[in-house]
Amino acid sequence: MKRLAGWASAALLGSTALANAEGMLNLYNWGNYTNPEILERFTAETGIQVTLTDFDSNDTALARIRQGGHGFDIVVPSDTYIQTWISEGLIQPLDREIVTNLGNIAPQWMDVPFDPGREYTVPWAWGTTGVIVDTSVYDGDINSIGLIIDPPAELQGRINVIPEMSDVMAMAIYYHGGERCTTDRDTLRAVRDTLMAAKPHWLALDYGAVDSYVAGDFAAGIYWNGASMRVRLQNDNFAYGYPETGYPIWMDNAAVLTDAPNRDNAMKFINFVLQPEIAALISNFARYSNGITGSEAFMDEEMRTAPEINVAAELAEAGRWGQACPQEVNDIHTQIWTELMQ
Amino acid sequence: MHGHGWKWLLCTPALIVLLLAASGPLLIVAVYSFLSPGNMGGVVWEFSLEAWFRVFFRRDIFEPDLVEWNRAHLQVFWRSIWLSLQTTFICAVLGFPTAWFIATRPRHTRTIWLFLITIPFWTNLLIRTFAIQEMIRNNGTVNAVLMWSGLIDSPIQMMFTEFAVLLGMAYVFLPLMVLPLYAAMEKMDFSLVEAGYDLYASRLNVLWHVILPQVKPGFIAGSILVFIPAIGAYVTPRVLGGGRTMMLGNLIALQFGQGRNWPLGAALAMLMLVVVVGALIFYLRVVGRNDEARRG
Amino acid sequence: MARSRFSITRLPGFGLIAVLTFVMLYLPIIILVVFSFNAGVSQSRWDGFSLQWYQAAFNNAQVRDVSLRSLWLAVTAASIATMLATLAALGTTRVGRFPGQTMIYALINQPLMVPEIVTGIALLIFVAAIKVQTGYTGMGYLVAAHTAFCIPFAYLPIRARLETLDNALEAAAADLYASPIQAFRYITLPLMVPGILAGFMLGFVISLDTVVITEFVKSAGQDTLPTYMLGQLRRTVTPEMNAIATLFLALSLIVVTAFFLITRTRGR
Incomplete structure (x- = not known):
């Protein structure tokens, strides 16, 4: 009985969104x-x-x-x-x-x-998914995914990667010259080896990272353009790079x-x-x-005026649409990802 | 009395809700673990043992004929269990004295102390986790205080370590240990403690032989409430641990999310259930046996 | 070192650990409260005092809605769960073994043993089928799901409390010709109160934190504070959330104070 009463009052309170109103x-x-x-x-x-x-x-x-x-x-x-x-x-x-x-x-x-x-x-x-870099830590070319998956010494151990399997896999595959959903085993093997070698240099795989960049926990990472802009507006050492080997739009x-x-x-x-x-x-x-x-x-x-929002013409063509890979390809990606995070 | 009917009757309302909202759905999960993954998530109604095979074994990604134990899964399982055990231990070490402290306050203030334990949990888990992050990050409060006091020269890396995960989990699960312990202690018979001291027992002896046996039910309840949810913890490892290493909760969520393999997720969840139930039965057996040994 | 008075409740070091535990519990909370008054958007850099995030939270209809809904849901679910758990605890504790007891015990604790994501997905499939059949999309589903999830958390402390109670008290009441109902009303129930209170509070905070299950069960317009936060996770979490959290803390303090005043006057 109590439960019914609870449901009745619940109906009054919660379902202002009933169909067909x-x-x-x-x-x-x-x-x-x-x-x-x-x-x-x-x-x-x-x-x-x-x-x-x-x-x-x-x-x-x-x-x-x-x-x-x-x-x-x-x-x-x-x-x-x-x-x-x-x-x-x-x-x-x-x-x-x-x-x-x-x-x-x-x-x-x-x-x-x-x-x-x-x-x-x-x-x-x-938007785009690219790399964000603290230019006071690293002052080289920032338009490269290599900063993340084959990081220079000054960035090692200070990298954050968004935990988006498909974006990370895509950027690593582009880096090795592959297509988004490639089934080429050599490419995938190279991707796996690269990621496994890069992982020890990553500090975290975290979404809610604007504050962590601003506070200096991270010096570089894979991030979205709009979020990178939020970071820059609070700390103008940060810049957003578009990997020339290919980045997801x-x-x-x-x-x-x-x-x-x-x-x-x-x-x-x-x-x-x-x-x-x-x-x-x-x-x-x-x-x-x-x-x-x-x-x-x-x-x-x-x-x-934001460089994160307005893609420079010479970098625009490296942007590529995403693609939902077939289940068997996605399965391989998941396996690599699981191995990476085990 | 009239048999066992009334006992069942008392349990019926709770069982109805549980059957509808917990066991029924679980049945669905069990069934799903024997189906095939659908396109972009979901399942296809085709019987398959593939998910269960993949829980334990893996075909090499590049040499499909090469089959070996799925070490990644085993490692995640082991890590989750180990971390949960540590969490339970920390919660017990901090929670027992805290519950004792509360239970020995004057009667009318005990409720206040009890509320004080739960008040931090009126805030959202994510908000609380972010606040802990703020506390232990490199230029966070703790490092600032330590550097200001001259104890350290450069910040200690606490975020994104196992320490951070343990700290966060202990924080999150502490009330689940304190409250049942308190509930058991509050009714403790202090005349027995007094008798112990009258017989010149040391404090340690009294604690071990008089107090602990009396609060054991609370202790059992507390460790179950901490250990089991800790195994499936998701937010804390992801935010404080930085998500670098997966816990079981994250692995299962991956299969239902970006991995788009619901049957595998379901099979992993069922295996976790089996492991937890096994651990629970073992735990209750061991605790129960001690009981009999003491009486005998 | 000789003490003038020997206290049997004193155990060396326990007080210190307890105090440290309380400090650990409240340090992050203090930080959170402080930053809710921050003038800037940062959660880590102090830009001066301001009430702007409170203003923003009050002006944001969605934030207001989800906060109230969360509170309402937590109170409702925890109340129902505590009632059901109390009955179940009475039926399973101090009654000797009976057939099916282990099964009941397993059923009650089952929501604990499955990660939220799995219960969430399973409930989604289950609840959606009912929604399609009945057309009812109200809060009942969330109440039922939260209640089920809260039951073990309410049950275990109540059971722990009951187990430490002495059967002799009720036996004595029966000797004095009290009916079983009288014995329950005047002896057992008052003695159970600390356990029930602990169970309710656990259920309440658990419901406040239940996020994944809510995410999958909710219908249109049924976001709670945690699901609202979850949606923000990929983007930025604004200090508005700190302000809301602080308001929840203030509310909890009011409840505690009220409770204290009520129990004190009754005590006189």
Whole structure:
């Protein structure tokens, strides 16, 4: 009985987000990624109440939605996962009657390999994974992944690597001249040996590292561009490098779920964030670019001039899209990773 | 009385919740460990023993015909167990005197002390872990104080070491040791302690032969509550240990996340369950046997 | 060294270790509180005093929501878990061995033995199926999951307490013609209170920290403080979180003070 009473009061308290309510929208996005001002403006303009729920990884989000019964309308997965979302029918094509701002997407982000012609998704934010270096410790060329996987003496023992298996593997494979999902055994063997040799020089494999860089715990690492910019703004010894052998470009994209209870509201929201001014709000909050033409004009000054955000032309071509590798390749990566961390 | 029915009746509400929210799901995990991994996570409903094979053995990545023991997995298992044992030991060493201290305060202040143990845990685990990080990092509080006092010249590297992990785990799990110990001590019969001293027993003798047997139930409860969750610890090794070496919790999370091999994750989790249950039975047996030996 | 008064409760070194333990527990907490008043975004460099993070936390509707939801969930789950655990402890302690006892013991402790990620995934599959079937997406799932997870933490201290109680007291009550219910109400229950209190407090803090299970079970709009924090982990954790943590500490102090005042007046 007590439990029933508990459930009843729980229902009152927790489920403001019940399906099908008029004027509702349930957004399922990465944590600390959604500028509250966007939601306020959207509500002011349309009267639609937005409920924001966070996820912490692509795998969590995919697992949640696959199982059904989730009640979400919009999800924001990364590029490498989009094909899975589409092929499993989890997200629906954009309604071009409502989403009229598609033309605002910058041409280079329109025909992306994971969603050619933007049938299903629109850009939310994009960035790169590169290296961050304390230039007061190491003053050589910073556009090299070798700083991390074959580190010079002054950086040894002061390196942090984000624990993202796919990014780290990708950069090591590019270093050895391989393709992202290569099955070439010699390349993979070289990758493993390089990583095993580099591991003793790594101090940590840690995400929440902005403070640790600022405080001087780490002198170099594999890191995301936006986070590196946060580090630099607090400690200008740090600089962000783009490995010339190849570095991952990634993009998080908003899409409407197939079983969205508030489909039309979701399409309206998608259209809403395609406005340059709104997209700039995303960038100012998340510290990543957005892929919408004309949004630069509304961005903070420090974003517009940041070398982490604006890739120099000669380094741009080394950037490569990620790719979800086939299970058997991913298995090899996991095995190497497990060996590395055992 | 009327048989055992009423005992079951008292347990029923708890068992219903546990069956629904813990055992049922566990059954799913057991089933998953015998299936094949799906594309990008999940499972395919095809029977397979591959996951269980991979728990114990590995085919060489480059020479698939070469099969050997999966040393990586064994090492992670062993590291987790060893670290949990150390954590339990540290918690016991710190927790026993602390619980004793609380239990021997005047009656009306005991609750206050008890609350004082739990208050730090009203803050979020991650926040607490970050605060510990702040304390022990190279230019953190502890190093600053040590350098200021002239005890050391350059900062001691504490972060991202096993010491940091142990410190963090002891911190996180301490109340799980103190509270059950306190609950047992609070009701202790001090006349027996007095009798011990009357018979000219040393303090150590009284502690060992009079006090410890009386608080043993609390001690057992405490060590179970510390040891078992410590084996699956995830956040502390990752943040304070820097994630350089994997613990069991991290290895299993890897399979369900970036590794996208749910059956392997499920099999590893089932094996962990078996190991923990085995350890628990062994522990209770040993403790129980001592009991009988004492009586006999 | 001769002491003027021999205390039987004194054990050499215990006081010192206890004090050191308390210092160790509170050092990080003090740092956390101090940095919640930091003017800068850094958690490691002091940039002057400011209340801006409190202001930011109050103005952030999501932070407000998740904090209240966490508290509500912890109180609800810990209360239910403590009640169920107390009943179960009464059914399994001091009653002699009976068939199925070991199984009950194993079942009760089962949530402890599986890492959160595994329980989380398993619950996701299980709960999602129910959600699809019933269409109910309320907080009930989280309450049930947290309750189940809290039960062993509440059960073990209560059981430990019960085991140290003397059967003779209830026997004496029965001799004095007290009904079993009276004996329970006036003898056993009051004696169990420290165990129950310890169990509730453990359950409460465990629920406050339960993150992975919540992440997988939650429906839209059911983020708790830990899942909100988890979402931030890859990005930056703002000092807003320090401010929230400090507010939780302040709240806990209010609860403790209130409890102290109530028990003191009753004691008179």
